[in-house]
Amino acid sequence: MTLYSVLVPFLPRRPERVLPYAALVHWTRAERLWQGQALLVEPHQGFAHAAGSGFRVPTGLGVTLMPLRHPFEAALQARSLAMTTGQPVVAGFGPGAKSLQESLLGAPYASPLTAAREYLTAVRGLLANEIVDLKGEYVSCHGSLPAFPAPPVEIGLGVLRPGMARLAGEIADVAITWLTPAAYLLDVVLPAMHAGAEAVGRPVPRLTAIVPIALEHSGHEPAELALASNGAHLKGPHYIDMLRRGGVDVGGEDPTADAGALVDGGAFLSGGTDQLLDQLKAYETAGVDEIVLNLTGVYNLIGPQAAMADLKTILAALAC
Structure with a gap:
């Protein structure tokens, strides 16, 4: 679970x-x-x-x-x-x-x-x-x-890339990812964790994914929220490399275009409640043990009350 x-x-x-x-x-x-x-x-x-x-x-x-x-x-x-x-x-x-x-x-x-x-x-x-x-x-x-x-x-x-994922498999209790699409976790991160654990004969660590997410907000496009959440990460070479490995078409030169790519590539989740639940299900199916809801974009762009309201709505929907 x-x-x-x-x-x-x-x-x-x-x-x-x-x-x-x-x-x-x-x-x-x-x-x-x-x-x-x-x-x-x-x-x-x-x-x-x-x-x-x-x-x-x-x-x-x-x-x-x-x-x-x-x-x-x-x-x-x-x-x-x-x-x-x-x-x-x-x-x-x-x-x-x-x-x-x-x-x-x-x-x-x-x-x-x-x-x-x-x-x-x-x-x-x-x-x-x-x-x-x-x-x-x-x-x-x-x-x-x-x-x-x-x-x-x-x-x-x-953990962002395969080398650190393999090391987590060898020595950590938990691998912690940030801004990583579900498919990338399934195809790249988890296999590397398994390889690291198998190499030293220990159980595979848990995988925790910190996932940027936002409900629909009138007057605010998903890419705006993604940029408000992850603008600094889109300047980091290690994040750009990870996202490209994960099939997210970021270039590192146009923050607005890159924020849109986060949405299109499944690195930033957005939509109505049912849409978000479906997108979160992809992380569950990929094998993530713990999903951390990250409402930073909503907090930064719309405010603390909206971020808290989104969290309550999402958590209530997950409990149903």
């Missing part, structure tokens, strides 16, 4: 702005509350605030960026969040853009795959209360976290 979850569709400037979304997860069939990396209110703190306000819900970090924190700090923050909320945490990590890597580390990762392997290996060992002794190409860590009971923390890896 595919689970459905909710993404906080903005970068919170105050932690109390997370509360309506935590409440939505608390009171509906939504499985988990997700947030991506933020440079305003950081997701660990926002989720902890929600727990302190009475909304103790499972959470997902999709994804936090490796250059921002050492693996020891990453493991500590993730377990601290699980202890604070009393609920399971999916701690997702990704290498981030090359520009971020260079600005914080002095140089970009020559091999993001090696960096991610070392990083997740250290985090997993620390969360397992092992003494981690790792001196790698990118990560050095010798130490352990003090053992203490806590809800489970699962390790996620941000």
Whole structure:
């Protein structure tokens, strides 16, 4: 059974702005509350605030960026969040853009795959209360976290292309995708995950897809909503490459045309309630274990009330 979850569709400037979304997860069939990396209110703190306000819900970090924190700090923050909320945490990590890597580390990762392997290996060992002794190409860590009971923390890896998908199959609990069409997940991502898992003799990780979505809104074309949701991603070479691999005709030069291509290529879902349910069914059929509803485009273009109303409508329809 595919689970459905909710993404906080903005970068919170105050932690109390997370509360309506935590409440939505608390009171509906939504499985988990997700947030991506933020440079305003950081997701660990926002989720902890929600727990302190009475909304103790499972959470997902999709994804936090490796250059921002050492693996020891990453493991500590993730377990601290699980202890604070009393609920399971999916701690997702990704290498981030090359520009971020260079600005914080002095140089970009020559091999993001090696960096991610070392990083997740250290985090997993620390969360397992092992003494981690790792001196790698990118990560050095010798130490352990003090053992203490806590809800489970699962390790996620941000995945766009086959190499990272295969690595997720080898070392992650959850592969986390963003803006990936259902057919691309079925044809490219999942086979690579299976190959990685088979190579090391372990179960295939779960697949979580964070999916940009919008109900029909009078006066707003789907491409407008897609651009409001994913304009920044359409400038990223790694996203452009992934989308082209997935059959989405993006060129990287005309944002308006590329936003239309997202809609036509099934990377951005839009339409009436029944149409959206049909499009979401394609992700279920592809083998996605958890679909995270991302209403960022609606939030940015039409406003917070419209985004919340869309979420409630979609979740209610899914419950029928």
